[in-house]
Amino acid sequence: MKTKHFYGKGLPNVDPSLLKGTLIVIEGSDGAGRSTQIGLLRDWLERKGYPTVVVGLKRSELVGEALAAAMQGNTLNATTLKLFYATDFADQLERVIIPSLKAGFVVLADRYIYTLMARDIARGSALDWLKDIYGFALVPDAVFYLNVNPKTLAERNFQKRGYLDYWESGMDIMRVGGMYDNFIKYQGKLHRVFETLQKEFGFTTVHGGRSAFKIAKEIRNRIEKILSASSAAEKSAMALEISSVNNIHSDDHPA
Amino acid sequence: MAVKVPKEPKEIEGKLIAVEGLDGSGKSTQIRLLKRWLELEGYKVFFTEWNSSELVRQATRKGKKKKLLTPTTFSLIHATDFADRYERQILPLLKGGYIVLADRYVYTAFARDSVRGCDKEWLRKLYRFARKPDITYFFEVPLDVALNRILEGRPTLKYHEAGMDMNFSKDPYESFKIFQGKIYEEYGRIFKEFPAERVNATLPSEQQQANMRDIVKKRINLPDFKLRAQKGEKI
Numbered sequence: 355m356k357t358k359h360f361y362g363k364g365l366p367n368v369d370p371s372l373l374k375g376t377l378i379v380i381e382g383s384d385g386a387g388r389s390t391q392i393g394l395l396r397d398w399l400e401r402k403g404y405p406t407v408v409v410g411l412k413r414s415e416l417v418g419e420a421l422a423a424a425m426q427g428n429t430l431n432a433t434t435l436k437l438f439y440a441t442d443f444a445d446q447l448e449r450v451i452i453p454s455l456k457a458g459f460v461v462l463a464d465r466y467i468y469t470l471m472a473r474d475i476a477r478g479s480a481l482d483w484l485k486d487i488y489g490f491a492l493v494p495d496a497v498f499y500l501n502v503n504p505k506t507l508a509e510r511n512f513q514k515r516g517y518l519d520y521w522e523s524g525m526d527i528m529r530v531g532g533m534y535d536n537f538i539k540y541q542g543k544l545h546r547v548f549e550t551l552q553k554e555f556g557f558t559t560v561h562g563g564r565s566a567f568k569i570a571k572e573i574r575n576r577i578e579k580i581l582s583a584s585s586a587a588e589k590s591a592m593a594l595e596i597s598s599v600n601n602i603h604s605d606d607h608p609a
Numbered sequence: 610m611a612v613k614v615p616k617e618p619k620e621i622e623g624k625l626i627a628v629e630g631l632d633g634s635g636k637s638t639q640i641r642l643l644k645r646w647l648e649l650e651g652y653k654v655f656f657t658e659w660n661s662s663e664l665v666r667q668a669t670r671k672g673k674k675k676k677l678l679t680p681t682t683f684s685l686i687h688a689t690d691f692a693d694r695y696e697r698q699i700l701p702l703l704k705g706g707y708i709v710l711a712d713r714y715v716y717t718a719f720a721r722d723s724v725r726g727c728d729k730e731w732l733r734k735l736y737r738f739a740r741k742p743d744i745t746y747f748f749e750v751p752l753d754v755a756l757n758r759i760l761e762g763r764p765t766l767k768y769h770e771a772g773m774d775m776n777f778s779k780d781p782y783e784s785f786k787i788f789q790g791k792i793y794e795e796y797g798r799i800f801k802e803f804p805a806e807r808v809n810a811t812l813p814s815e816q817q818q819a820n821m822r823d824i825v826k827k828r829i830n831l832p833d834f835k836l837r838a839q840k841g842e843k844i
Contacts, residue, residue: 434689
């Protein structure tokens with residue numbers, strides 16, 4: 355099994371080698387099909403007997419509500435918002451993701467630091483600073499980026515709730531005609547940022563325009579490999595532990 | 610017919626003055642005196658203190674009350690709070706040519722959060738967006754003097770204020786002493802790394818103030834910071 359590690363210096367008081375579980379991240383814009391895939395994955399994993407937990411952005415106990423309210427009010431400046439999101443993420447990382455991984459769960463993350471980075475980069479932040487700040491984030495076992503073209507995304511958003519989200523349309527940073535044009539333009543920009551992040555972090559891009567079932571199959575294949583590798587590694591680690599116990603005994607009675 | 614528009618005066622960037630030091634070092638008293646002096650002299654001056662932004666105050670309070678905070682989230686939420694104050698007030702005021710006085714600045718986070726276990730380099734990077742002060746006063750006071758000033762009246766110490774989250778001791782007073790001792794050491798290291806004007810906080814109050822004012826007069830061209838109305842400009 356690949357031992358877990360952090361992108362940077364990590365978190366105080368956390369030993370990543372004790373994290374036995376598996377961290378899977380699904381990334382993509384609103385309407386890319388993330389929650390559908392996460393629902394399917396969860397059912398599949400739990401049917402196979404893997405305890406599973408789902409986490410997402412803006413859901414932390416510490417600041418989730420305050421952050422959601424701030425987004426409504428549209429009152430925060432760029433750096434403040436960025437750090438607010440980082441706080442929200444850190445709270446979930448430390449109080450949900452890490453304890454779950456310690457207990458051997460499969461953690462399904464509906465978005466991760468890449469979305470946060472992509473939004474900030476689209477708004478002019480330097481990748482280096484973001485990488486420095488998010489040095490406390492765990493490197494996931496797998497990241498899937500659901501790539502869907504902006505027009506399809508718009509259609510799915512209209513189907514779901516009948517309007518486009520202010521932030522997902524990039525209304526705070528640009529105006530190119532109406533909201534629809536803005537959405538298309540901004541999502542295109544975001545996609546290009548994700549392409550550069552893909553090179554930086556090496557995640558898997560999944561063609562998200564296909565049927566949910568086809569996408570699920572592709573993701574399952576990858577996860578299956580990760581899970582079987584980790585259970586094999588766990589067995590051999592146990593064997594190693596037993597043999598080292600035997601060694602200690604033999605040291606007690608030198609020949 | 611052309612209307613004569615009065616020429617905009619040349620914009621002068623503001624100046625940032627910060628005070629740092631232990632609780633009980635007297636720095637808050639001194640920066641308030643500095644503020645009174647500057648405003649009575651008719652300068653554009655603004656005062657801001659650590660941990661006072663309305664917006665994230667609620668989240669901080671919740672985190673403290675329910676003990677949800679870890680060293681990392683404690684640090685991040687204070688950075689968020691600071692960023693809000695920085696982007697909403699400090700930076701615009703500096704652009705507008707004000708003298709901004711800060712009771713505690715990023716060095717407070719560097720000291721406290723690193724004692725809590727956050728990586729020092731990470732902390733410096735986290736606060737990279739913050740401009741360095743033009744003058745930083747570091748209030749030097751022997752640890753036991755600062756502790757006595759705070760603990761004399763046996764005040765109720767707040768959980769995080771006493772560093773109770775660090776499990777130094779079950780007794781809040783004992784915990785506070787250990788915590789402050791570690792911050793004291795860290796401040797010493799920080800002000801080897803960053804420039805600061807050292808204030809001997811055991812001197813009489815008015816003497817400390819006189820020294821501080823001398824430094825301001827030497828380092829800042831005060832006439833640049835007169836309120837426009839007082840400069841006799843057309844407004």
